[in-house]
Amino acid sequence: MFNALGRLANTHPRRVLGGTVLFFVLAGVLGGPVAGLLNSDNDSFSDTGASSAKAIDQIEKAAGQDASPSLIALVDVDDKAAIEKTQEILSDPSVKQVVGGPEMGKQFVSKDGTQTYFAAIYKSGVDADKTTEHLRDELGRVDGVRVGGFGPAYQEVNEHVESDLVTAELIAFPLLFLVSLWVFRSAVAALLPLLVGGLTIVTSLLIVRGINEFVDISIFALNLITGLGLGLAIDYSLFLVSRYREELERVGPGAEAVRRTVATAGRTVAFSAVTVAGAGLALLVFPLRFLYSMGIGVTVVALAAAAVSLIVLPALFAVLQHRVNALAPRRWREAQIAESRAEVQGFWYRVSKFVMRFPVGTAIAGAAILLALGTPFLGVKFTGVDATVLPDGSPAKTVDTVLRQDFVGAESSPVIVAVTAPESDQSELETYASTLGSLDGVAQVAPPRFLGDDTWQLDVVPSGTTLDDKTLDLVGEIRDTDAPGKVLVGGASAEQVDQVKSIAANIPLALAILALLTFITLFLMTGSVVLPIKALLMNVLTISATFGVLVLIFQDGRFEGFLDYTSQGALESSQPVFLFAVVFGLSTDYAVFLLTRIKEARDNGAGERESVALGLQRTGRIVTAAALLFAIALGAFATSQIIFIKELGIGTALAVLIDATIVRAMLVPSLMALLGRRNWWAPKPLRKLHDRIGISEGGPAELERIDA
Structure with missing residues (x-):
């Protein structure tokens, strides 16, 4: 497959790029309106098969009306005109019953006697979303009336989600370009990840629109598609572009450099995408619309990012050739060349050598930091989604x-x-x-x-x-x-x-899917059973540290002014599950990139510790940049006005940064040094299996084998 992709890019690059432009236009036209088609009902966080849902269904069928009010209108007791107009508006044909007002008893009058409220109960079977939207508009024109309740609250959440997408993108794209410019020291190279990111987002929106015809997808998946799509596309672009620049230095511009890039880094990108998509598949076991919608989003985005990267970027390489380094000041270009040639003097090479001189102490220190960060999660409390997730005012x-x-x-x-x-x-x-x-x-x-x-x-x-x-x-x-x-x-x-019970019941299966897919992918990449087990343990440490920090911030109410939120005193109960799956996939993603370069150096004759130092140096700057760019892409949702979207963005950004620093700089090299050759151990039957079906991002020796 990878040889075919390389040939396609080299033989028909302009056709590929022309087709990409046409596809982009088509995907934008068809996928663009998807926000208005996704499910925005207030049951995204409920298990619709639970007994609580069955209770409501039974009551609504018997009574011909909803079991509880969907909309509340708050009015001053002395404002007779507003009260009369409110009652008139709530006589809408879709409303079965209205309770409230000062005449119905003191429970509908405030303690100080100045306010009253009316609660509208809808008829069974009406379009609750349209009814709420209509009543909100009508009541919003009446002076002195404030509208709330479950229906308006969820509509406000959805409205904030859509506006937050625009805000996040306006913040993220300029920052991403500036950081990419710093990483690549070339304007052309810096624009490529953003191009792939945009293509990934529109491709994902088109696919999600198609899936939505068969499965109701929550509108909250939009945040994930834009943030994760941008982050993954940039990650994959960084690795492909950096590898292509290496091959330009090694073999010069032309078809060979493109072929080598696709055969090595392209292969790793594909299997990295599989690990992230596996995290999405793990979320599909949960019956909550929010979680399985996020699972669909993760799976679609990961595969779309890989497909766009592997089809479009090689074609661009074939057309641009050495011009991929264009629009770069001479000093930047010289620095980039010097860095690519000075592997054994690089910063990450020196860091890994230092760490491996003191492997026991470094491993203990790294694990202690992560465990200390994770300790607050032992006191976690969970809550649901209601009006308190909205911003003040x-x-x-x-x-x-x-x-x-x-x-x-x-x-x-x-x-x-x-x-x-x-x-x-x-x-x-x-x-x-x-x-x-x-x-x-x-x-x-x-x-x-x-x-x-x-x-x-x-x-x-x-x-x-x-x-x-x-x-x-x-x-x-x-x-x-x-x-x-x-x-x-x-x-x-x-x-x-019932939501918490449903999540708890499905967690074992989700964990089993995550662990199995991670183990299989890393085994196929490395031929070792030790390295996948270590990766699983380090992923758990990364996730526990992330959860602990989220408890410190959002549950304990720290940085409320800086982050512009009001603590609910707990974490929304579905967020840890979502973050666990996504962070697990992303941590494995970075592990794949690092371990394959270590294995490449080892297969080409480097010693155990030397291969670790070379692998860390070859990926160090790029993985650091990828983590930073990913943190910007997802961390932009810290600007969201919805508290659980803030949790999602900050949690993912924190996890990526923790994994790219403490785990990669301290735990990986120290544990690799401690175990030495035992890192690569596997039972004899599995070694034979890997010899037949294993995959790797090979260096020159591997490429010669591919040629043969």
């Missing part, structure tokens, strides 16, 4: 805050209990309601309501907030309480309990 968050602070009994969504029992069992249901009212953590229980179809609804109002530990424990107590019929428990609190 947003309408839905403002309404949510007012309800929590100024109204009695409105600080928490009720736990919704669906009981299957005939209408004649009313006395038993009243006794059951009394029993629930005596449970610890219950403020009150509304009288049971018979909805038809042998379905009763009981609303249990907790004494605490929706997502605090006491309320979440209450869900389990309600489920364990004897009832006069089959019981299903729903509501926001129950959804959070």
Whole structure:
């Protein structure tokens, strides 16, 4: 395959580039509108097959309306005109019931008597998203009315996500170009990674649009596609461009340099993409739309980045040839040539030699740093997605805050209990309601309501907030309480309990997929079973350190002013799972690039420690630059106004930087020095297997074998 790609680039480069331009236009036209087509419902973080979802479905089918309000309108009690207009707007045909207002009781009036609210409950089967959008627009034109609730909150989240994409790209692209210019010391070479990044993003959007026709994909995947797509494309471009420049120095411009680049670095890029795509596949086992959408995004982006890099860049190399180094001041060009020729005097060569002089102490120090950073994760707390993820001042968050602070009994969504029992069992249901009212953590229980179809609804109002530990424990107590019929428990609190349970149940399978794919890929690349095991352990250390720092920042509320967020006092429960998979894939990605260059030096006759030093030197500057560029591409989402998007961006950026510094500079060379030849050990049957199907990024000796 790689020989075919090399031949294609050398024989028809202009046709490849012309086809690329046409594809880019087509992908932009078809894939560009995908943001408006992706799923923006408020169930992206819920397990739609869990008992909490079944409870809501049962109630909605029996009652012909939603189980809980979707929209809240907050109004001043004395503003009669605003109250009348609000009631008029909420008489919309899609609204089945409106509760609230000062006439319905003191629970709908604030503690100081100045505010009231109306809650709109939609009919079953209506388009909740369109209904919410319409009502928000209408109510937004009424002076003195503030709109909140679950529906508006999720719409505001989606709106912020789309605007944050533009902001992140405006910040990332100029910074990425400047850093690429510093890395390559050539304007032409610096533009190539950005070109591939743009192509990767539009290609991924086109593919995701096609997949969305069959599987509902969450709109939150857009952030991942742009950030990860840009980051991976730049990584792969860096390695291909740097390798091509090496081959230019070795064999000069022409078809041979392109062929060697594709046969070596191109092969490594392909299998690196497989490791990242494997991380995406691991996320597909989770039933939450957010996580499996992210899994689809990771898989698509990784494969698209590799495909664009391996098809477009070699064709560009064939056309540009030595002009890949054009638009560079003479001093930069001389420095680049000197660096490529002075391997044994380079910075990373000296660092690795120093580390390998003190391998035990360095390994202990590196592991201790990562373990210390990871320690705070032992005290992690989890929360869900509600209005508190929005920035301060947003309408839905403002309404949510007012309800929590100024109204009695409105600080928490009720736990919704669906009981299957005939209408004649009313006395038993009243006794059951009394029993629930005596449970610890219950403020009150509304009288049971018979909805038809042998379905009763009981609303249990907790004494605490929706997502605090006491309320979440209450869900389990309600489920364990004897009832006069089959019981299903729903509501926001129950959804959070079921989400965490669903994630925990699927984590073993996801971990098994990650570990197996990582082991197989690194074994095929190196022929060793020791190196994959070490990589797995170092990945875990990197991830634990990342999680610990996220707890210190977002759970403990540090740097709130600098990062412009308000802590929820916990991490959103799906983020660690997503970060674990993505960071695992990216860490393995960097391990592949480093280990293949070490193996290349070793296969060409270098000693055990010398091959490590040469491999680190050959990849040092490029991997450092790749990590920095990746951190910029994903770290730009630190500017997001949505807190869990901040967690995603900062977490990924931190992990990449930790892996490119502490792991690569301290742990890899020290552990390689300690184990020596044992690094490359494998049982005899596996050695034979690797001899038949193994892959590697070879140097001159390997290329001669390929030629033969």
